[in-house]
Amino acid sequence: MMKKNEYYAQAINSLNNFRCEALQKQADNIKLAYKKIPRLSEIDEQLKKNMSDFMKASLSEDFKQEDAEKYKATSLDLQATRAELLYENGFSIEFLNVQYHCPECEDEGYINGKMCKCLKKLLAEEYMNHSNISSAYRSRTFKNIDLSLYGENAEQVSKVIVPFCKNYVKEFGKKKQNLFFYGAPGCGKTFMSTVIGTELINNNVFVFYTPAQDMISSFEAEKFGKEISSAVEPDIYTECELLIIDDLGTEFSTQFAESVLYNVINNRINKNLPTIISSNYGPDEFDGIYNDRLISRLTYEFTVISFPDIDLRKQKKEKKK
Ligand SMILES: [Zn+2]
Numbered sequence: 001m002m003k004k005n006e007y008y009a010q011a012i013n014s015l016n017n018f019r020c021e022a023l024q025k026q027a028d029n030i031k032l033a034y035k036k037i038p039r040l041s042e043i044d045e046q047l048k049k050n051m052s053d054f055m056k057a058s059l060s061e062d063f064k065q066e067d068a069e070k071y072k073a074t075s076l077d078l079q080a081t082r083a084e085l086l087y088e089n090g091f092s093i094e095f096l097n098v099q100y101h102c103p104e105c106e107d108e109g110y111i112n113g114k115m116c117k118c119l120k121k122l123l124a125e126e127y128m129n130h131s132n133i134s135s136a137y138r139s140r141t142f143k144n145i146d147l148s149l150y151g152e153n154a155e156q157v158s159k160v161i162v163p164f165c166k167n168y169v170k171e172f173g174k175k176k177q178n179l180f181f182y183g184a185p186g187c188g189k190t191f192m193s194t195v196i197g198t199e200l201i202n203n204n205v206f207v208f209y210t211p212a213q214d215m216i217s218s219f220e221a222e223k224f225g226k227e228i229s230s231a232v233e234p235d236i237y238t239e240c241e242l243l244i245i246d247d248l249g250t251e252f253s254t255q256f257a258e259s260v261l262y263n264v265i266n267n268r269i270n271k272n273l274p275t276i277i278s279s280n281y282g283p284d285e286f287d288g289i290y291n292d293r294l295i296s297r298l299t300y301e302f303t304v305i306s307f308p309d310i311d312l313r314k315q316k317k318e319k320k321k
Contacts, residue, residue: 003239004206007130011122012109019100019107026098033096037089043082050074120204127201132232133209137194141202142166145195149315153308157188161305165192169199172242178269180298181278183307186314189278192307193244196276200242208240212261213251219260238267241274248279253289262294269301277302 034041054071057063083093100106102118109119128138142162147154168177181189197207219234220226237243243264251257268275281289283298290298 003130003236004241007126007206008123011119011126014122015101015107015109015119018102022098022100022107026096029095033086033089033091037085040082040085043078043085047075047078047082050078123204124202127204127206128198131197131201131207131209133194133197133201133207137191138198140191140195141199142195145191149312149319150308150310151315153310156308161192161307164305165196169196169203172200172203172205172274176272176274178274178302179276180283180302180304181276181307182282182304183280184309184311185280186311187307187309188312189307190246191312193246193276193278197242197244206239206241207244208236208242209244209246210237211246211250212248215245215264216251216257216260220256223256237264238271238273243268243273243275245275245277248277249281249286249289258290258294261290262297265294265297265301269297275302282306 050071054068057067057071086093086095098106102116105111105116105118107118109116142165145157145162147158150157168179171177179193181193183189194209197209201207215234215237217226218232218237222234245264248261251261265275277298283295283302283304286295286298
């Protein structure tokens with residue numbers, strides 16, 4: 001996956017920049033401290049010499065434990081003087097150390113071959129920045145679902161829909177499942193699909209969100225050389241690990257639009273890459289809108305989740321009153 005590699009490279013690049021900045025800052029601090037305390041550079045030289053003398057001596061056959069103790073004592077003395085000098089001149093003891101962005105992995109991104117959480121976080125940021133999920137939705141997780149807005153349907157949401165979606169996130173790597181969120185406008189389909197998206201991004205999954213019409217417009221732009229403001233390279237629709245297609249059925253219905261939808265959905269099914277679709281129509285309501293092969297894909301390859309018939313936007317306004 002080309003894009004996934006690019007995002008990884010960018011995250012690694014950010015880490016490299018952090019490390020370079022930290023080393024540069026240390027070099028600057030050393031220069032500053034040496035200028036103010038010339039004795040400090042002598043001490044550092046003595047420390048280095050003591051260390052290399054110790055290494056050399058330890059290779060000799062008649063090197064004894066007490067010799068090692070002698071070198072150690074010299075080193076400790078020098079370090080104590082160094083700390084005193086720094087302190088007397090108003091510097092903290094850490095002033096000359098490298099201040100890594102992530103002290104745990106020292107900005108390497110890996111600890112014993114395992115990815116450090118700092119790199120995971122940078123990767124998630126890269127995915128999020130390229131996910132096309134609106135910024136208003138980016139920080140939302142399952143915790144942000146306001147059940148009070150669902151009124152008498154709260155139980156269906158809290159006991160069926162939310163646990164199902166949570167499990168979907170949990171099992172994402174193992175189980176490849178396509179979802180079809182169906183319900184009236186404003187019932188929370190987009191919200192739920194983007195919550196799944198952001199939760200998965202935080203687990204370092206490459207997610208892309210698109211309204212159905214925008215996806216079709218990108219393919220049109222590519223094919224007919226049309227200029228559109230939000231054009232993304234169409235590869236992303238068949239490359240991302242989870243594609244969220246919002247508002248299916250509201251796009252301009254043309255033969256081209258239908259073939260784009262079929263090709264993307266079919267391509268993803270063949271590659272075993274999951275898709276979440278949300279729509280005001282159920283898959284069986286597309287008769288006469290789409291051709292049979294597309295309807296067949298939507299009906300047989302997607303698990304339909306039906307949302308309660310409620311307008312959350314209206315409920316929110318009522319609640320504010
Ligand atoms: Zn780290």
